[in-house]
Amino acid sequence: MKKVLYSMMGIAVVALVFIANVASASACFYCHYQPEVPESLRK
């Protein structure tokens, strides 16, 4: 059970990193509010 939870968290992290990169690469993700993009993703 712990192993499944651990691998699910790994998948969640990969998905979140992907979302962060896609969101920071676009001019706007979709809605009218833009959270502050972390320095490491600014380009």
Place this chain on the structure above:
Amino acid sequence: MEPNLYRRLAFYLCQQNQLPAEKEYELAYALEVLFINILNLTLTLLIGWLLGVLPGTAACLLVATAYRHTAGGTHARSPWICAAITMCVFPVLAWLGAQLAGLPVVYTRVAAVAAFLLGIYAICRYAPVDSVQAPIISEARHRRLKKYSYLVIGILAAVMLLLEVGSSMWLYARTLQMCGALTILWVSFNLTDTAAKLSQLLDRQQ
């Protein structure tokens, strides 16, 4: 959701996966983007459904997402103002689209052509419009987003044309065409300086 909650969740995920500390900011950013967009999307579709214009609202959201993704636009400082704007504007555009689609065909065609031309003009003049929270620093990225904005408006025009061709077989095509045209006009307006001033005015009311 409190910004601290995103950070705490991101911190927990980083700890569990033994990631470097700077990843925490990226994860917190992704969580915030995800949460706000899902909440906005769900509430907007719900209002569209309550108004009886769910497919039109979904079409408006799709067009706005595609267009704003590359062209950008004005942003509110608060997620709540953003939610209020999104929840009001898109179902209203869908409702308006449904009403105007009942007019003679020539009006839908004029709206579609006007939206396309104004979209091209807005992209040429303003796109991509960034924000203080997400500045476009590199010149190459600026050029790339502008180029993609033209591509997106071209694709949207092609979809409009397909809907025009298909309108004899599918009754709902005219409504979707009108919804798309109105959304393109709205997003194009969001690229202008007037929209930025309006947004600042709304932020000051908070």
